[in-house]
Structure formats: C-alpha cells, structure tokens
Amino acid sequence: QVQLVESGGGVVQPGGSLRLSCAASGFTFSSYGMHWVRQAPGKGLEWLTFIWSDARNSYYVDSVKGRFTISRDNSKNTLYLQMNSLRAEDTAVYYCAKTLPATGAIDFWGQGTLVTVSS
Amino acid sequence: DIQMTQSPSTLSASVGDRVTITCRASQSIGDWLAWYQQKPGKAPKLLIYKASSLESGVPSRFSGSGSGTEFTLTISSLQPDDFATYYCQQYNSYSWTFGQGTNVEVK
Numbered sequence: 747q748v749q750l751v752e753s754g755g756g757v758v759q760p761g762g763s764l765r766l767s768c769a770a771s772g773f774t775f776s777s778y779g780m781h782w783v784r785q786a787p788g789k790g791l792e793w794l795t796f797i798w799s800d801a802r803n804s805y806y807v808d809s810v811k812g813r814f815t816i817s818r819d820n821s822k823n824t825l826y827l828q829m830n831s832l833r834a835e836d837t838a839v840y841y842c843a844k845t846l847p848a849t850g851a852i853d854f855w856g857q858g859t860l861v862t863v864s865s
Numbered sequence: 866d867i868q869m870t871q872s873p874s875t876l877s878a879s880v881g882d883r884v885t886i887t888c889r890a891s892q893s894i895g896d897w898l899a900w901y902q903q904k905p906g907k908a909p910k911l912l913i914y915k916a917s918s919l920e921s922g923v924p925s926r927f928s929g930s931g932s933g934t935e936f937t938l939t940i941s942s943l944q945p946d947d948f949a950t951y952y953c954q955q956y957n958s959y960s961w962t963f964g965q966g967t968n969v970e971v972k
Contacts, residue, residue, distance in 0.1 A: 781961070790952065790963060790964070790965050790966045791901075791903075791909065791952055791954075791963040791966075792963065793954075793960075793961040793962060793963060796959065796961070803959075805959040805960065807960075808866070841908055841909075846911070846914055849897075849899070849914040849915050849918075849956075850897040850898075850899065850914070850915075850954075850955070850956025850957075850961070851899035851911055851914035851915070851954070851956070852899070852901075852909075852911060852954075853911050853914075853920065855908035855909055855910075856908065857908060858908060
C-alpha cells in the first residue's frame with residue numbers, strides 16, 4: 747500500500763533553515779508528481795509546491811517562492827523540501843502528498859511533520 | 866491567483882441529515898475541483914476529484930457537482946463518521962488552492 751513518511755521537522759529559530767524528507771513506498775515513485783502542503787495550527791490547508799515526476803519542473807506558492815526548494819531523488823524514492831529564511835508564520839504541520847494524475851487532485855498524504863519557528 | 870471560498874464555515878447537523886457545502890472559485894476552473902475530508906490530527910482524505918468523480922473506497926453518500934465557478938459537495942445522509950472538516954481544492958495551470966474549510970459539527 748502507498749506510504750509517505752515525512753521526517754526532519756523540529757524547532758528552528760527565525761531566519762534558520764530546515765530540510766524535510768518524505769520517504770515513499772508502495773508505488774512507483776518516479777512516475778508521479780509530488781506536492782508539499784502545510785497546515786498552521788488550527789488553520790486550513792495551504793498548498794506550497796509541486797514537482798514533476800522527473801524533477802524537470804517545479805512550482806511554488808508566492809509566500810515561499812525564493813525561500814523553499816522542492817527536490818526529489820527517484821533512486822531513493824524520497825522527496826525533499828529545503829526551507830530557508832524561516833519565519834514564525836511558517837510554523838505548521840508539513841505534509842508530503844502524491845498527485846492523482848490528470849485530475850489536479852491529491853490522493854495520498856503522509857502523516858505530516860511539525861515545524862516550529864520560534865526563538 | 867484563484868481564490869476559493871467555501872460556505873458555510875461551520876455547519877451544525879444531525880445524523881441522517883442531507884448536508885450541502887458550497888465552494889466558489891474566483892474565476893472559471895472547469896471541473897478541476899477536488900474535495901477532502903480531514904479529522905483532527907489526521908491527514909486529509911480525498912473524497913471527490915474532477916468535481917464529481919468519487920474516489921475509490923469512498924461511500925456513495927458523498928457526491929460532488931458543479932463546473933466553472935460554483936461547486937457543491939453533498940452528503941446524502943450524514944453518518945457519525947462524517948463529522949469532520951471538509952476542504953475544496955482547485956487546480957489551474959500548476960497552481961493549487963484550498964478553500965478555508967467547512968467544519969461539520971454535531972447539532
């Protein structure tokens with residue numbers, strides 16, 4: 747069965763950096779586009795970024811453009827999110843998620859990893 | 866950017882009720898609309914994609930309709946397991962946006 751397991755969350759000071767990882771299994775990772783989506787405490791879902799299956803292209807929401815970078819290693823079945831210049835408002839649970847091709851929808855989500863930006 | 870507006874923000878209902886949630890897009894998105902259910906502390910779960918297609922394994926009491934800018938999620942007979950928060954999500958030109966969510970609570 748499809749599994750997405752995020753790791754790398756934790757507490758970081760404002761201005762700091764963190765790299766999240768998402769280990770994928772149960773499907774052919776290299777065939778699917780992947781997303782990162784976050785949810786601030788008590789708030790709604792915010793889509794952050796998407797990467798093509800072959801990593802040739804990636805897309806970002808304006809609020810993280812230039813600070814966050816999505817990448818993937820298809821040989822390791824792993825998705826990454828490099829987060830730089832972190833702000834208090836980046837505090838959230840970060841989910842990696844698998845796209846359902848040709849639908850614009852997301853059909854599987856990880857359990858999420860909490861990132862707290864605080865001094 | 867396309868904005869998604871859900872209504873209502875909170876809906877109080879009883880088991881057996883027919884429940885309808887509305888999602889409006891700030892511009893036409895065709896049928897590129899999905900619906901998710903989320904329970905506290907859990908990841909979202911896909912219910913509906915392409916506005917009206919039921920995801921595999923999702924009970925048939927859930928249905929979606931609409932196109933263009935106005936969409937609805939209907940639960941035909943609310944079950945105890947359905948009390949949760951529901952989100953719509955649009956896709957357009959490699960940009961995705963979620964609605965703010967609708968909390969379906971016990972009346």
